[in-house]
Amino acid sequence: MTTRSRRRVNLRTRSTLAGEAAAASAEVEHALSVPANVQAAAFFDVDNTVxxxxxxxxxxxxxYRRKFFTTREIAGAAWKQAYFRLAGVEDPEHVAEARASALAFIAGHTVAExxxxxxEIFDEAMAHRIWPGTRALAQWHLDEGQRVWLVTAAPIEIASxxxxxxxLTGALGTVAEREDGVYTGRLVGDMLHGPAxxxxxxxxxVREGLDLAQCSAYSDSYNDLPMLSLVGDPCAINPDAKLRAHARSAGWRIRDYRTGRKAVQIGLATAGAAAVAGAVAGAVTTGIASRNRQGG
Structure with missing residues (x-):
């Protein structure tokens, strides 16, 4: 087996582990009424979709605002992350390492914390950023007696x-390893991204007895094509250029809740904005990982 083949097998294994861990950790809100259609559900990506x-x-x-880390700690890492993302490096192991570092900032902290x-962070930074149109779609599925799960690379705790x-019914997110309620800084498998x-x-x-042919999935990103292709009713929301083109050719539903010039600007800036956001978040997390390894 070639080195490239081994890398692909390794990445597939990590994706499978991440997916299984996410499904096992997914909580179901039992306070909600029993769904009328137990075999149908909807799955929503979060970033730029919800x-x-x-x-x-x-x-x-x-x-960062709560002083989990300092600017100095992440300054060097910021440049490395920005270069890696903007240069478009595609080595699978480098990509995996970058993803694995994305939750390292919580090492040493407790799950409860x-x-x-x-x-608090949801209230101050996320609540007002929810797309009303996507929220209405999720509610429509609930009103139809279906369950609705978020599916995101964010930590399962935040996703929940x-x-x-x-x-909503619950969430599937990246699962960070923990020991006695304290994060180790390692992931179970990989980030919940793409194939994961x-x-x-x-x-x-399998766990919930769903019929994927009766299910729906929503995302803005071509990277989520594996998830979208699983269900009978895929829908592109605020899609990037590649997903929009694929959705059109496949006859999928397309919903864009960005309006007018703003939609055009966001569409043109998607790749750059994602790179910058990822660079900042990656820099933040890499800096913390470095501090933890040094015992600082």
Whole structure:
């Protein structure tokens, strides 16, 4: 087996582990009424689909304001992350390392601490960024007696807060390893991104007895094509150029809640904005990982 083949197998294994861990950790809000259609559900990506911007960026920014780390600690990492993303480096191992570093900033902190701060950060930085149109779509599925899950690369703890605040069934998110209620800074598998989202949805479908042919999925990103292609009713929301083109050719529904010139500007800036947001969030997390390794 070639080095490239081994890398692909390794990445697939991590994606599968991440998906299975996300499905196992997904909470179901039992306070909600029993769904009328137990085999149908809807799955929503979060960043730029449910919420304007990147949830992990808002989380990192909120934690920075709470002095989880300093500007000096992340200055060097910011340049490295920005270069990596903007230069378009595609080495699978480098990509995996970048994703794995994205939750390192919570190492040494407790689950309870992140959940408490996550509630505060949602109120101050996320609640007003929810797209009303997407929220209405999610409510439509609930009104039809279907369950609704968020599927995001954000930590499962934050994803669950967003889902609970929006009155949804639950969430699938990245699972960070913890020991005795304290984060180790490592992930279970990989970030819940791309193929890992599809693995999570498939695992949840088995657990909950869902018929994916009766399910819907929503996303803004071509990276979520594996998840969108799993269901009978895929829909592109605020799509990037590649997803819009694919959705049109496949006859999928397209919903764009950005209006007029703003929509054009956002569409043109999607790649750059994602790179900058990812660079900042990645820099934040990498800086914390470095501090933890040095014992500072």
């Amino acid at each position: 919420m304007q911007g990147a949830s992990i960026f808002h989380l990192a920014k909120g934690l 992140l959940e408490e701060l996550g509630e 807060i967003i889902a609970r605040r929006l009155g 989202k599809a693995e999570a949805v498939k695992a949840l479908a």
